Ligand SMILES: [Zn+2]
C-alpha cells in the first residue's frame with residue numbers, strides 16, 4: 196500500500212503515469228470554490244491581481260486587499276503531484292519515483308465569464324500572473340519543468356492548471372530533440388521557418404505585431420490552432436509587457452473566433468514551453484488551442500504524462516475476482 200502520489204514509468208512506450216494519492220473533490224458546482232468571495236474554500240492565495248486606483252497590484256497572500264481580485268492563483272485542493280518525498284524509488288522494470296511537484300490553480304476571473312468574452316486587458320492580467328508564477332516556480336528546488344494547460348468547460352470555473360514536474364515530460368523531451376535535429380539539418384529554427392512560410396498562407400488565421408495564429412500543417416484536431424511568437428523566443432518568462440499585451444490580443448481574438456465558429460466555449464489550451472533551466476533543451480515556444488477534450492487527456496496528449504486515479508493493483512483485484520466468476524460460469528461450475 197502506498198499513500199503518496201507516485202510517478203510510474205513505462206519504459207517500453209515512453210510514458211509517465213501519475214497515480215495521485217487523493218480523490219478529494221476539487222470542485223462541486225453548487226458552491227464554486229474558485230469564485231470571488233469563496234477564497235476560504237481553497238488553499239491560501241499565492242498571488243492575486245487587484246485593481247487599485249486604476250493600477251494593477253500584485254498581492255501575495257490572503258490579506259483584505261484581495262476582496263476585489265481579478266486573477267487569483269492558489270494551490271489545488273486535489274493536486275496530482277505532491278511535496279512529500281517519502282515514496283520509495285524503484286528501478287526498471289517497475290520504475291517509480293515520488294510524483295514530486297506543485298499544482299496551482301489560476302482562476303482566470305472572479306466569476307464564470309467565458310474566457311472568449313474577457314477583455315483584452317483582462318487577458319493581459321492573466322498572462323502577467325502566469326508569467327510571475329512560472330518564474331517563481333522555476334526558482335524552487337526540485338522543479339525541472341512547469342506545465343501550463345487548461346480545459347475550459349461550461350461546468351467549471353474558467354481556470355488554468357500550473358503543474359511542476361521533477362523531470363522533463365516525455366513529449367517535451369522529444370520536441371527538444373526533433374527541433375535540434377531540424378536545426379542541425381537545415382540550419383534554421385523550425386518554428387521560425389513556420390512563421391516565415393505561414394505568414395499570409397492559406398493556414399494563417401490572424402496576426403498581430405509580434406504573434407501569428409495558424410492552423411498547423413499537420414493539425415491533429417479539427418479547428419486546432421497555434422499561436423507563435425514571430426521572433427525567435429525560448430523563454431516565456433522573459434517576454435516584455437509589450438509582447439504580453441500583444442499576446443493577450445491575439446488569444447482573445449482567436450478564442451472569440453473559435454467560440455463563434457464551433458458555437459461552444461469548450462476548448463483546451465496548452466503552453467508548449469521548453470524547460471527553462473536546461474540550456475540544451477530549449478526551443479521556440481508556442482501555444483496550442485483546440486476544441487474540448489478532457490483534462491486528463493491534455494497531459495497525456497501534450498506532455499506524455501497520464502493520470503490514473505484507479506491504482507492498477509485495485510483494478511486488477513476487481514477484474515481478477517470477476518474473471519474467476521466468469522470462468523466458473525463458462526465451465527458450468529455453480
Ligand atoms: Zn466559480
Ligand SMILES: [Zn+2]
Pocket residue numbers: 384385386387388426427428479
Ligand atoms: Zn525560432
